[in-house]
Amino acid sequence: MVAPLSAWPWNELCNLKYFLYAPLLANCITSWGNDEAGGWCFHILALCALRGVVHQFWYSYSCMLFITDKYRVLKQGVDYKQIDREHNWDNFIILHAFMAAIACYSSTFMDSLPLFNFRGYIYALILHMGITESLYYFIHRMFHSDYLFQNYHSLHHLSVVAQSYTAGTASILENLVMGFLMGIPMLGASWMGGASVTMFYGYVLVFDFIRCMGHCNVEVMPVSLFDHMPVLRYLIYTPSYHSLHHTDMSSNFCLFMPLYDALGNTLNKNSWEFHRRIRTGEDVRVPDFVFLAHVIDVHASMHAPFMFRSVSSKAFKANLLVLPLWPVALVVLQLMWAWAKPFLVSFYCLRNRLLHTWIVPRYGFQYFLPFAKDGINRSIEEAILRADKIGVKVISLAALNKNEALNGGGTLFVGKLPHLRVRVVHGNTLTAAVILHEIPQDVKEVFLTGATSKLGRAIALYLCRKAVRVMMLTHSTERFQAIQKEAPTECQKFLVQVTKYQVAQNCKAWIVGKWLSPMEQAWAPSGTHFHQFVVPPILELRRDCTYGKLAAMRLPDDVEGLGNCEYTMGRGIVHACHAGGLVHLLEGWEHHEVGAIDLDRIDVVWECALKHGLRPLS
Template identity: 55%
Template structure:
């Protein structure tokens, strides 16, 4: 944010003209520079938000992978090129030579001149497009690529913000490309305010669309007008360039790739597949969360990247939007359903986070309990139809008072194929995964707790003798009766620590396990259980393993 201080001189000029005129200086190019900068930033933000609304765009994403934190860090100052181009524009506006020639003043008197648009279009096609094409091809050759362009290709998943990420040389090249049509129109005396806004914003719109990673043009359009595929590119077209780097170099018009022999012939068939959703796949794991509060709701990935990348912090810039977020909360309460928020890949598996459209405080309203459970149930049934392997209930979605930690849905739908679990379940799974395979005896403290019960029942089925430390015979017998008859003999009650004197404690802390469990790193350890098992656990259990393991 500190680099916006460079706009201080432009803001001061606008303020000075405002003071002199006693009103907003609508005829000032300084004011138009600031307004154009804001409009350009909103254009990129619009496409960024749209591309990250996975509940709208999931099926038409070109590359289904998500953006990782390295890419977020690398593209943090993506708007540097906007700053550079605005300052170059300010330099031209304040240039004595431009003022003497009065090249810009006539354009303020006329908001629209079709002659200027015609000249700008002609110069874009005949000068700007081929200039960008050949310069882009040159940047892909050694040594220019490694020095100036490799950073732009740092990630295969493009976003509208990737369009602005590059070296100063690339930003200057874009400035020339976008400026040639405008310069030609103004030099011929047919420039206008409307041309500046229209040309620049259309340039940014098309560039953001190409980098959005979401197909928006129906293949039927290209089938109806085949020539159009050589006049406008698509997100798939650009994505192929970013991944393969040896084709599709054009700015917006693929005809120059056709003429230059660099057209990737997979572009249109792949574009059709992506648009029709053939690139989509069901997730392996779903984390079913809910909204924490109104401020947290503004940290979702499709609002502002600078805020969503720091979800633990409240940003003052969001306070003016609190009433808007409150309105969306009421809207979701009335007519929304569970939706996809984010996705990522881990060890080859597709993981997604779905959100129940309810906020934390609503879980403590008795009248809202039924509606929340209906939302969770619908999400579980939807995941089951999609073929999801594991669905984890997060936070208050697994509240005992709400649905018994998920047993309400498991008991109601015993035919479920999806494994309904929660963070405590994964805690047990990680602990079980850490126990060596050759262990024959386990000494278990906190044995009748939720976590102890789950571990004891699982281990006895593996024919591992479990010494359960508890003074309550009633609670021990209750757990023992839950085990199959042929495995009940492996559950043994002990009332003192002496049987564990030759044991060593498992080198695993429960707090660490819970963090790892939520990361789903040991999810496979759980998948061997019955599809409808729901395990309860807490942090009071400890495991001791015998020093002598046979």
């Protein structure tokens, strides 16, 4: 049986729960300018929105790993289970909105409040430090008793690696108590004649700001601050201080002031040393692997992990809710383009190996601009040199970062930097293997676009060895003949050059390495399956055909800390070139995988991927 006030009554409503704000909004609209209650409905709704902004701000900041990685308190990542568990983190804002509405309607001191009253801030601060902090400390300790913890407080502590959203993830009883504790300084200051509009806004937003700071898992407090003023250690907690409560639940119970832990003899003796160690970067860990990705377009850039967790934890798709931020994303990308340095966006662990994803701040279309070529290669080279300097073992290049016309599939860097310790890997060997193993064994004929690219060449030569007829779409007879000559003499007849899509109107196996327009897709017969290795993937326009996803593999089950999706891939799935770099790392291979694909290694890499727990999607 569920304990009373442990579950939220509107959890089953999902996103429809936001309609619970409708009575406040309706009252605000109908009563605006006529009575003070209507005006306070506006302030309540505004505060709710601002509280959400505060939580989002701290989440985004903590996930900007290119700024915060050095000062992360706990080095683990946040996985999908925690993200799903904290999906309804904002339930408490709805609850507190209605608690505030009841207080406004039942009180007379809310009438005609001044905009500012300095005394109210002093009263609220004294009441908070003296009453709210002490009551919270004792109530928090009570919630750690067996019955209350098991039925109410355990949900909050399931998240060892706290984030700002963790702060609000709790039972309804806990948030009722929190609402009353927050009300003490505000109502007390009002009864003492210090109420003002800005006092209410200021107290609530500062309360949330400090609470989110403590849960952000990034140590923001400099050591020098406490060295110069040691008394501050007892007046304001730090993210590392609060993190110790999530790892050692017998200590550090305070709300914001460690003074009460000191008085209650529950202060973790390692708190100050732990804080110093985090701020001095003693626990920074070098990644074993880097996947060097790139931006596809402005809309896709908002799928970054530091934007919206509910968006980045699912496969990318067009999202109307984030479209209003498109201009902001455009400006940020322009600034990053000017900065030009690759930056860390996500990480996860596999078999105790730390794996990073770095982003080159370039749009997809920029890779095809002749004048942008040198700048992009400089950014990629800088990432390789940085990885080499810090001791990364393998760096894997994402789709456009290894474009043949750009840098010869990575050969430019290996040739220019002969003494690299880091292994440069394009991962195309496993990409080819994934595509080839998706093709049914009974297929005798395929139509191949992008036929003279690295992947197209490897796929064509591999299939012709299997006696599969490959119609290679290319207008370059010279490049076709060069590939044909690489095939064994007895297999060359299976490679056929074609120059028009009409030729494939009876072929139901299309392998797409070049983007197809709607008119070009129209030549495929009904029942065609489009295998593809083109970025971005082609539009799924034909209802009578099926579309394969970009070549990808599912990560092993023992992956830790993975909480975001890689572009259009689902949860726990990465592009095949990413997986190819992982195989290179796990096998400990010492060669660079750049340039043309070695056909003899396609099956070797495939078997190694399966051996290490990577799985095909089909």
